[in-house]
Structure formats: C-alpha cells, structure tokens
Amino acid sequence: MDEILGIDIGGSGIKGAPVNITTGNFTQERFRIPTPVPSKPDLVASVVAEIAKHFNWSGSIGCGFPAVIRHGVAYTAANVHRSWIGTHAENVFSKSCQCPVTVINDADAAGLAEQVFGVGRNYPKGVVLMLTIGTGIGSAIFVDGILLPNTEFGHLKIRGKDAEIRASDATRQRKKLAWDEWAERLNEYLQTMESLIWPDVIVLGGGVSKDFDRFSPFLNVRADVVPAQLLNNAGIVGAALAAARYGAGK
Ligand code: BGC
Numbered sequence: 001m002d003e004i005l006g007i008d009i010g011g012s013g014i015k016g017a018p019v020n021i022t023t024g025n026f027t028q029e030r031f032r033i034p035t036p037v038p039s040k041p042d043l044v045a046s047v048v049a050e051i052a053k054h055f056n057w058s059g060s061i062g063c064g065f066p067a068v069i070r071h072g073v074a075y076t077a078a079n080v081h082r083s084w085i086g087t088h089a090e091n092v093f094s095k096s097c098q099c100p101v102t103v104i105n106d107a108d109a110a111g112l113a114e115q116v117f118g119v120g121r122n123y124p125k126g127v128v129l130m131l132t133i134g135t136g137i138g139s140a141i142f143v144d145g146i147l148l149p150n151t152e153f154g155h156l157k158i159r160g161k162d163a164e165i166r167a168s169d170a171t172r173q174r175k176k177l178a179w180d181e182w183a184e185r186l187n188e189y190l191q192t193m194e195s196l197i198w199p200d201v202i203v204l205g206g207g208v209s210k211d212f213d214r215f216s217p218f219l220n221v222r223a224d225v226v227p228a229q230l231l232n233n234a235g236i237v238g239a240a241l242a243a244a245r246y247g248a249g250k
Contacts (some may be wrong), residue, residue, distance in 0.1 A: 003027055004243045005061045005099075007051055008106060008235030009044065011035060011079045011135035016051040017233075019240035024117035028055060030236065039080045041087050045096035052097040061101045062243030064109035064235045065089055066136065068150045072103055076152070078164075079136050102239075102247035107131075107138025108149050109238030110205055110228070115142050116241060118229035119203055126200035129153075129193065130228070132235075133186075133206040137164035141197070153193060163189045169208050179211070183218035190221045199223050205234055 007016040017030040031054045036043035052061060068075040072090030077083075093101040104112075111130035114120045120128055125144050132138040137154030140147060154164035165171060167189045172182040190202060202221065204212065205228030212227035219225055228234060 002244065004059065004240035005052060005055060005057045006064075006236035006238070006240030006243075007048055007061060008064045008109070008239055009035070009048070009066065009080075010106065010235070011039075011066065014044070014047050014051065015232075015236060016048075016055070017236050018055055018057070019237050021240055021244045024113065024230075024237050024241075026233070026236070030233075031055070040083050041081075041089075041092050044080070045092050048093050048101075049096040052099060057097070058099060060243045060247055061093070061097060061099050062109070062239035062241065062247065063089070063093055063101055063103045064106035064239040064242075065103050066106045066138065068152060069103050069105050070150065074103075078155070100243075100247065102243040104239060104242040104246070105138070105140075105150055106235055106239075107154075108140045108147060109242055110138070110230075110234035111140025111142065111203075111238065112147060112241050112245075113230050113234040113238035114203055114205060114228050115145060115147075117237060118234065119226050120145075123201050127197065128201050128203060129197065129199035129223070130203040130205060132228075133167070133169050133204060133208050135168060135170045137168050137189075138206075141199075156189070156192065158185075158189055158192060163192075169206060172208075179214040180218050183215040186215065187219050187221070190219060190225070194221050194223060201226060203228050205230075207232070
C-alpha cells in the first residue's frame, strides 16, 4: 500500500494524516495543531515537524500551503506571514522533518482530491472550477482532469475589492451576514468568474460546503454548481496525492 503523510497548512490550523493514495482514506486519525502566530517560516516548519513526529514518519510528505507555489518556492502570502515570499518552502519543511516534502497550493491540493476521489469523478471531461471558501478563497482549474496550477481567482477584483474580502466565509462570519446576503456576494463573484472562464461545473469546497443547501437556492449561474464531497479532508488527501504525482523524482 502506498501511504503518504498529507499536511494541510491553513490560516488557523495545521492538520495532517497518513493517506492511502489508492483509496484516498486516512490510515490513522487526523492530528491538528493551531497555526502559530506569527505564521513565520521557522515556526510553521516546527509545527509541520511536530506533526511528522506524531506519526513517527520517515517517508514522503505532501504539504498544502495557502500561497502560489512554483518549484517549491512561495511567491505570495495573503493569509500567512509575508516573510514566506521568496522562501523555498519545500527545502524548509524537508529540513525540519528530515523527510522529502512536496509543497503545493492548498486549493490545488483540495481540488486534486475532489477530482480524483470526490465529486470531480462525475466530470472527467470538460472544465471544472473548484473554489475553496474559508479564510480566503482558493481556486483550482481542471481541464479533462488536468490541473492548471496556481490560479489565484480569490483575488479577482469585485467592486474594487478582492473577491475573497467580499465573499469568503471569514467575511460572512465577521459581518454576521445572513445566508441570502452572503449568497448575493458569492453569486456576483461566480457570475464574474463564469464570464471569464466558462466552466462546465463549479465545485464549492471549504467550510461552507456543508451548508450548501442554505445558500445554493440564491445562486444563478449557467454552470452546474455542486458542493465538494470530501469536506475538510480534501486538503490533506490532495497534498498526499500531489507528493505521489509531482514529488521529487516524479
Ligand atoms: C491565497 C491562495 C490560497 C487561498 C486559500 C488566498 O488568499 O492567495 O493561494 O489558495 O487563499 O487558502
């Protein structure tokens, strides 16, 4: 059995579990540690190492990280400490864990998991836009199942502001918006996205996917809009898949 430790680095928590990459199931219970404040590289790296140690891990690790990641390096830092920009995240984590670590954008990881083990299986052909709606808004695009990495559609400007500032789940909670009020913001964002990339299906993931029935009646877009199926495990499963597919030596 091929097992890889998947780790999802988020704005509030860092979660990990060993994943069977053939079935997409966890082989041990998930372990979570709050994200350190400030979320600087050395502090985050020690938490990632603590998670690896918790599982007594010595094999490959895949990490989802909330930034643009090209060839292991972070290029943005919207919801983590800005000192990540220019940091070789793969090297930093590989050193702290003493294991080979592959780093991928967190939304790309979640999208990959949905595509392989979740709702994306119903859409092997065509254009799938996956959005993870949480502290920010992450995006992943698949064309016939192939990922176009590092799309940053959460930063599309709507009414002069980043879409994630208007329509994230964090904003819904902070402003105490009712579902219909928040859905109006989300709808405007989805309609704008649709006018630019015309996806066949839009998969909504992140914390709000469990409340899909509360806001979906207020959405009016041409594409099929469906909730993600893997809920909050997608980031971990996808990170492990990324290490299997794109990791060192692949
Ligand atoms: C970041 C993305 C990330 C998303 C979800 C955004 O602010 O720019 O890279 O995927 O948040 O965490």
